[in-house]
Amino acid sequence: MAKRKTLESKQKISGYLFTLPFAIGSLVFVIFPMICAVVFSFAEIKNGNGFLGYSYSNWGFSNFSEIWMETTTFRDAVFTSLTEMLYNVPVVVIFAFFIASVLNQKFKGRGFFRSVMFLPVIISAGLIVTLSGDGLIASIVSSGDRFSETGSGAAIQVTDVFKTMLEDMEIADWMVDLIVNSVANISNIVSMSAISIVIFIAGLQSISPSIYEASYMEGATRWETFWKISLPMVSPLILLSVVYTIVDNFNGSNNGVITQIHTKVSQVAFDTASAMGVSYSLIIIAILVVVFAVLNKVVFYQD
Amino acid sequence: MSTLAKTNKKFDKVKFKKYSLKYTISTVRLIFLIGMSFIVLFPLFQKIVFSVMTSSDLYDATVSYIPKHFTTANYAAAWQKLGGLTVILRTLGLTIACSLLNVACATLVGYGLARFKSKVTDTLFLVVILALVLPSDLLFTTRYMMMTATGLTDTWGPMLLFSATCTGFKASLYIFLMRQFFKGQPHALEEAAYVDGAGPLKTFISIMLPGAVSMMITIFLFSFVWQWLDSSYTSIFMKNIELISTTYGKLFTDLDTSALSTLNVSLTKAAGVIIIISPLVLLYAFTQRYFVESISRSGLVG
Numbered sequence: 001m002a003k004r005k006t007l008e009s010k011q012k013i014s015g016y017l018f019t020l021p022f023a024i025g026s027l028v029f030v031i032f033p034m035i036c037a038v039v040f041s042f043a044e045i046k047n048g049n050g051f052l053g054y055s056y057s058n059w060g061f062s063n064f065s066e067i068w069m070e071t072t073t074f075r076d077a078v079f080t081s082l083t084e085m086l087y088n089v090p091v092v093v094i095f096a097f098f099i100a101s102v103l104n105q106k107f108k109g110r111g112f113f114r115s116v117m118f119l120p121v122i123i124s125a126g127l128i129v130t131l132s133g134d135g136l137i138a139s140i141v142s143s144g145d146r147f148s149e150t151g152s153g154a155a156i157q158v159t160d161v162f163k164t165m166l167e168d169m170e171i172a173d174w175m176v177d178l179i180v181n182s183v184a185n186i187s188n189i190v191s192m193s194a195i196s197i198v199i200f201i202a203g204l205q206s207i208s209p210s211i212y213e214a215s216y217m218e219g220a221t222r223w224e225t226f227w228k229i230s231l232p233m234v235s236p237l238i239l240l241s242v243v244y245t246i247v248d249n250f251n252g253s254n255n256g257v258i259t260q261i262h263t264k265v266s267q268v269a270f271d272t273a274s275a276m277g278v279s280y281s282l283i284i285i286a287i288l289v290v291v292f293a294v295l296n297k298v299v300f301y302q303d
Numbered sequence: 304m305s306t307l308a309k310t311n312k313k314f315d316k317v318k319f320k321k322y323s324l325k326y327t328i329s330t331v332r333l334i335f336l337i338g339m340s341f342i343v344l345f346p347l348f349q350k351i352v353f354s355v356m357t358s359s360d361l362y363d364a365t366v367s368y369i370p371k372h373f374t375t376a377n378y379a380a381a382w383q384k385l386g387g388l389t390v391i392l393r394t395l396g397l398t399i400a401c402s403l404l405n406v407a408c409a410t411l412v413g414y415g416l417a418r419f420k421s422k423v424t425d426t427l428f429l430v431v432i433l434a435l436v437l438p439s440d441l442l443f444t445t446r447y448m449m450m451t452a453t454g455l456t457d458t459w460g461p462m463l464l465f466s467a468t469c470t471g472f473k474a475s476l477y478i479f480l481m482r483q484f485f486k487g488q489p490h491a492l493e494e495a496a497y498v499d500g501a502g503p504l505k506t507f508i509s510i511m512l513p514g515a516v517s518m519m520i521t522i523f524l525f526s527f528v529w530q531w532l533d534s535s536y537t538s539i540f541m542k543n544i545e546l547i548s549t550t551y552g553k554l555f556t557d558l559d560t561s562a563l564s565t566l567n568v569s570l571t572k573a574a575g576v577i578i579i580i581s582p583l584v585l586l587y588a589f590t591q592r593y594f595v596e597s598i599s600r601s602g603l604v605g
Contacts, residue, residue, distance in 0.1 A: 032415065
């Protein structure tokens with residue numbers, strides 16, 4: 001019995017050793033900066049010789065009132081990114097799920113189409129976003145390049161015809177707007193979906209084919225197996241994909257709020273930057289908690 | 304005789320219906336996928352075409368995709384503006400160093416979090432999620448102060464430290480993926496190794512690591528891409544060191560400000576984009592088959 005215990009404690013120690021790099025790193029570079037950011041947001045920071053070479057004075061809520069009450073740029077940016085998120089997340093998740101189900105079927109050239117659909121992970125990140133306006137892929141509709149003069153002109157006409165067609169069908173206005181905007185915005189949606197497509201393909205592949213076989217034997221149609229098997233089985237991944245898309249939307253380098261905080265940091269306005277960061281993080285965490293709580297009830301867990 | 308013909312006819316009708324449906328579905332699927340691929344590939348194609356054009360081709364209405372005056376001058380200009388071979392090699396060095404450190408750290412920590420359950424590792428996993436969710440700009444303030452206080456700004460130090468501890472850009476995602484991967488692996492092999500007297504480290508290196516190669520390649524790919532294209536970290540911690548992320552701004556400017564030069568700038572920019580992403584596309588071409596394989600084996604579902 002005593003020997004077993006030593007093995008267990010040995011295991012515990014090696015567990016600590018394996019996780020040591022991140023344990024130290026997160027204390028120094030995540031937890032400590034996080035606490036500091038909260039403290040800084042209540043102070044006025046100037047060059048001086050206090051903690052880490054700065055001096056702190058005027059403790060209070062002045063930074064928060066500055067960014068929320070006195071100026072409107074930060075407030076507007078937060079509002080914009082919230083509305084964008086509200087519209088982007090469902091569209092991206094549904095689109096990614098649809099593409100993943102198509103790419104999961106067996107057909108010739110599947111490998112090619114798969115690698116093309118994952119390409120946005122590479123060509124719509126970081127610098128490329130700045131270099132081509134909204135990302136390489138988005139430049140297909142919005143670039144000021146010569147090709148788009150004829151190209152986007154045609155696109156607008158097509159969407160106009162499409163819009164009148166939908167309106168004639170007497171579909172609700174908000175739905176028409178949603179569909180038309182998604183079509184016009186397709187390049188952005190494709191580039192945001194890449195990671196979710198990978199997640200969903202992985203999920204669809206992990207469903208055992210015997211479940212489908214059994215249900216076909218019982219006379220189920222494809223439509224029924226989609227709703228009763230595929231969808232519930234990948235629903236934990238829908239949660240993952242929703243959370244990832246929300247975080248990606250909020251923390252992307254072309255998000256208006258992030259660029260504002262980033263400018264403040266490079267202008268050495270650490271107090272305002274911290275207040276912005278803290279407010280924004282609280283909003284993100286609140287939204288994620290709500291989304292997780294709601295979706296977690298709908299998600300089907302196999303065991 | 305007549306009944307046989309009848310059944311034959313009926314059979315043909317069923318067969319026809321079945322096959323026509325099948326072909327309709329696959330045709331629609333093909334058209335749809337070609338459309339989607341077009342959206343992804345066309346901008347790339349467009350940049351490639353632009354990058355070998357001269358500005359007179361842009362004015363020429365008869366030129367749309369095939370340039371009349373093929374030139375490599377744009378590449379030469381973009382190459383020079385980006386800083387030439389030294390800057391490219393320096394960025395490559397930093398990117399490879401950071402990616403290798405990220406992979407090493409993520410693999411160790413992911414294994415630790417997946418296999419050794421205790422209160423400490425559970426809390427650490429929550430920190431991983433927290434680091435994933437928090438906007439990195441929130442942490443930049445203190446990190447910047449710490450780095451200036453220790454005199455590490457404008458050296459490779461900050462980036463290497465962040466990578467070695469997996470606290471850099473999206474790095475906790477790598478730990479998350481690794482943990483999920485190791486959680487999906489069977490215990491039996493490790494138990495056998497323990498019974499034979501191997502320690503945890505030896506078990507990890509000789510039993511678990513060989514199976515994790517595809518996941519490690521995937522994480523290397525992600526890490527390489529995001530580090531190579533990163534402008535937020537390098538613009539704060541390494542702003543005086545010439546890297547692609549600090550020199551690419553020069554692609555937007557030209558000393559000559561005539562109308563013709565704005566066209567030239569857009570051509571140079573196209574060439575610059577192609578130079579910047581070509582190593583990534585090359586890397587992707589070699590590693591993409593590990594991509595889905597590794598994630599589908601990571602047991603994300605369970």
